[in-house]
Amino acid sequence: MMVDALQGLLQGLFGSLFPLVWTVLKIVLIIAPLLLAVAYLTFWERKVIGWMQVRIGPNRVGPWGLIQPIADGLKLLLKEVVIPTGSDKSVFLLAPMFAFAPALAAWAVIPFNDTLVLANVNASLLYIMSITSIGVYGIILSGWASNSKYAFLGGMRSAAQMISYEVAMGLALVVVLMVSNSLNLGDIVKGQGRGYFAEHGLGFLSWNWLPLLPMFVVYLVAIVAETNRAPFDLAEGESEIVGFHVEYSGMAFAVFFLAEYANMILVSTLTSTLFLGGWLSPVGFLPDGILWLFLKISAVLFVFLWIRATFPRYRYDQIMRLGWKVFIPLCLIWLVVVGTWMMSPLNIWK
Amino acid sequence: MEFKTFVFYFLSAILVFAGLRVITSRNPVHAALYLVLAFFTASGVWMLLQAEFLAIALVLVYVGAVMVLFLFVVMMLDINLDRLREGFWSYLPLGAIIGLLMVAEMGLVLGGNYLGLLESSVRQATTEDSNVQAIGRLMFTEYVYPFELASVILLVGIIAAVALTQRAKRTNKSVSPSQQVFVKARDRVRVLQMPAEKSD
Numbered sequence: 411m412m413v414d415a416l417q418g419l420l421q422g423l424f425g426s427l428f429p430l431v432w433t434v435l436k437i438v439l440i441i442a443p444l445l446l447a448v449a450y451l452t453f454w455e456r457k458v459i460g461w462m463q464v465r466i467g468p469n470r471v472g473p474w475g476l477i478q479p480i481a482d483g484l485k486l487l488l489k490e491v492v493i494p495t496g497s498d499k500s501v502f503l504l505a506p507m508f509a510f511a512p513a514l515a516a517w518a519v520i521p522f523n524d525t526l527v528l529a530n531v532n533a534s535l536l537y538i539m540s541i542t543s544i545g546v547y548g549i550i551l552s553g554w555a556s557n558s559k560y561a562f563l564g565g566m567r568s569a570a571q572m573i574s575y576e577v578a579m580g581l582a583l584v585v586v587l588m589v590s591n592s593l594n595l596g597d598i599v600k601g602q603g604r605g606y607f608a609e610h611g612l613g614f615l616s617w618n619w620l621p622l623l624p625m626f627v628v629y630l631v632a633i634v635a636e637t638n639r640a641p642f643d644l645a646e647g648e649s650e651i652v653g654f655h656v657e658y659s660g661m662a663f664a665v666f667f668l669a670e671y672a673n674m675i676l677v678s679t680l681t682s683t684l685f686l687g688g689w690l691s692p693v694g695f696l697p698d699g700i701l702w703l704f705l706k707i708s709a710v711l712f713v714f715l716w717i718r719a720t721f722p723r724y725r726y727d728q729i730m731r732l733g734w735k736v737f738i739p740l741c742l743i744w745l746v747v748v749g750t751w752m753m754s755p756l757n758i759w760k
Numbered sequence: 761m762e763f764k765t766f767v768f769y770f771l772s773a774i775l776v777f778a779g780l781r782v783i784t785s786r787n788p789v790h791a792a793l794y795l796v797l798a799f800f801t802a803s804g805v806w807m808l809l810q811a812e813f814l815a816i817a818l819v820l821v822y823v824g825a826v827m828v829l830f831l832f833v834v835m836m837l838d839i840n841l842d843r844l845r846e847g848f849w850s851y852l853p854l855g856a857i858i859g860l861l862m863v864a865e866m867g868l869v870l871g872g873n874y875l876g877l878l879e880s881s882v883r884q885a886t887t888e889d890s891n892v893q894a895i896g897r898l899m900f901t902e903y904v905y906p907f908e909l910a911s912v913i914l915l916v917g918i919i920a921a922v923a924l925t926q927r928a929k930r931t932n933k934s935v936s937p938s939q940q941v942f943v944k945a946r947d948r949v950r951v952l953q954m955p956a957e958k959s960d
Contacts, residue, residue, distance in 0.1 A: 501793070532890040536816045543824025547796070550828060554789060554835050566832065573828060593892055731937060 418484035437710055440517050448671045451481040455715050462719040486667075489660035490715070501555035509548025513672035516541045520679055521596040523689040523700050524747075535593045538680065539580060542636075546572045549645070549654050550671065556657035565654035565723055567726060568645045572636055573732040579632040581741035582625040585748050586618060586684050589759045599688035603698075605758060611694025617687035621758065622743050626685045628737050630713070633677040635729065637670060640718035642729055653698070674714055675707065682706035768808055771936040774933040786841060788834045796827050 420435075421428045453468065453475070460467025468475035493499055519534035521527040531537055546569050553565015564648045590598040601607075605616035619626040635642040645653035655666050682688060684701055724732075752759060778798035785791040799822045806815035899907050 498787075498789075501789070531812070533812055533892055534893075535814055536813070536820065538823060540816045540820035543820055545832075546824070546828055550831055550835075551793075554831075562835070569828065569832070573825065576824075593890075727934065728937070 411470075416554075433528075439630075440528065441514060444514070444672065444675065445668075447675055448668055449483065451671050451675065451711065452667075453479045456720070458712070458715045459719045462716070480637045483664065485663040487661055491660040491662045492657075494657050496557040498555040498557070499621070501551050502657075503662065505548050505552035505555055506662050506669070507548075508551060509545055509669040510665050510672065510698065512543075513543045513676055514579045514670050516676055519595060520676075520683070521599065521688065522703060523698070524596065524600070526700065527596060530596060531594070533593045535583060535587060535598070535684075538595075539583065540675070542673075543576060545669070545673065548666070552658065552666070553654040556654075558657050560652040561654055561656050564645060564652050564656065567651075568638055568654050571638070571642065571644065571726075571733075574730060575632045575737075576637040578733055578737035578741055579627055580634060581738065582629040582632065583684070585622055585625045585741070585745055588745075589618065589622065589752065590747060591759070595683050595688075599683055599690065601759070602687045603690050608694075611696060613690055614692035617685065617690070619685040622685070622748070624740060628741060629681065629685065631732075633681065633735065634714065634717060635733065637673045637677060637714075638668070639674065639714060640681060641661075641724050641725065642722040643718075644726055645727070647723055667691065672710060678707045678710035678714070681710050686710075739752055764808065771801045771804045771808070774807065788837075788839055789831065792827065792831050792834050793832075796823055797829065799823050811891065813895055851896065 417432070420431055422710045424431045424741045456478075457467040457475075459674075468478040471477045493502060516538050519527065519531050519537050521530070549572065550565050550569040553562045553569075553702060556562070586598065587593055590601040592598060592601065602617045603613065607613065607615035638645045644651055645655070647653070655663060686706045687702075688706075689698055689700055691698045691702055751757065775798055778794045778801060781794040782791050782798060785794060799818060803815040803818040803823075806818065
């Protein structure tokens with residue numbers, strides 16, 4: 411195999427430093443395609459929304475507009491990063507990093523297939539929850555450090571929204587880990603490959619989305635709110651309300667933008683892994699593989715864009731009501747229902 | 761030096777520095793941020809002890825939730841730093857006594873093995889059980905009553921906080937959502953038919 415040959419070559423080259431080099435290489439292999447995917451997700455979003463609104467979308471830069479995201483990135487890179495007077499400079503520049511870094515760090519435990527994972531940790535689901543919960547600092551700090559009332563209020567609003575939906579999201583995940591009997595993402599996927607339907611060649615009916623349908627819906631809505639995407643995108647509702655990053659420009663703003671799209675890809679991957687069977691094939695006669703995971707991620711990402719093109723923006727009190735008064739009680743009730751189900755003779759997760 | 765030892769000293773140095781900055785930093789928001797750093801590095805130290813569940817829970821609960829709310833409060837307060845510094849000397853004796861007490865307590869706990877106070881040593885993580893399973897099993901068998909009691913206390917705290925905020929008279933004009941969704945267009949909008957004016 412080529413991988414073995416490369417491994418041998420590097421082992422000879424670096425000696426005792428080899429594990430470090432090998433891990434860094436694997437990290438680069440995850441991060442580089444991810445950043446490319448982030449760039450082309452912005453392009454795909456503009457295209458999809460364009461088509462849904464009977465427009466063409468970006469089509470001038472390069473063939474079919476394909477170089478558009480590169481041009482956008484270059485433009486933002488060349489712009490000046492304006493730091494407002496009276497702002498806390500170090501915190502002001504730290505905030506975008508706080509937003510972006512968790513979206514990258516979480517990929518350490520994502521399994522791509524049954525062997526391909528950077529760190530096969532036992533508590534990987536917990537790790538992802540705790541790492542992604544750090545992302546809220548980017549919002550709250552950028553709001554405070556800008557030394558602007560509008561940014562501050564926007565930051566408070568977005569942070570409160572993220573914290574509220576994290577509760578519902580966490581409760582939905584508790585149900586998933588209850589039926590999977592594991593916190594390991596790889597084991598959660600493998601658990602979805604078992605069951606009555608999987609044995610009869612209809613694997614997609616054995617995945618968690620069907621038996622846990624209410625939790626799947628709660629999770630889908632919660633991740634949209636968690637990533638501050640439409641219809642919950644109060645952070646960038648520029649026409650009626652201002653967000654936490656009004657004072658940011660140039661690359662500092664671009665990092666917030668990158669963080670949003672990297673988070674979208676991350677939560678889509680999590681949805682695919684937790685509810686849609688990860689790398690498992692939907693039907694028995696096709697082999698499992700990493701391609702299925704990418705297909706599922708793309709499908710969930712498409713739903714994100716579809717939602718954005720379809721729904722009007724929610725009002726803030728409606729968002730909070732949905733999170734606290736609808737989703738959390740629903741999750742708590744479903745938690746008890748699934749617990750009872752698992753204890754009854756009808757348990758399907760043995 | 762073993763790599764693990766190096767990591768331990770590296771994390772400890774950051775932890776001590778962050779802890780010092782928490783109390784010496786002039787800006788309360790910076791102090792809170794250094795506390796976040798302290799929690800994060802402490803979780804790294806716990807990770808070295810193979811207490812992965814506790815380490816992750818520390819980040820999830822303290823960094824992800826408690827400190828965010830803490831920052832909310834600190835940012836919204838109108839803090840006058842000079843007023844805050846008044847009365848430093850009058851509070852010093854009380855603070856010093858509490859500090860000494862804490863040092864003594866820590867000494868007892870950490871030196872417990874040496875003084876023969878603790879009967880059992882810290883249980884090591886077993887390889888076949890994951891951390892989470894081991895803690896969960898203990899929590900729901902041996903320590904089930906304290907655990908349930910703690911959760912009831914927390915529930916009382918939540919309900920009390922909600923009750924306190926709801927006690928004041930309602931001053932906002934919010935409409936119940938169930939009424940909102942039953943609104944029909946013809947209740948709100950009247951379409952008038954007007955003959956078009958002839959242009960001459």
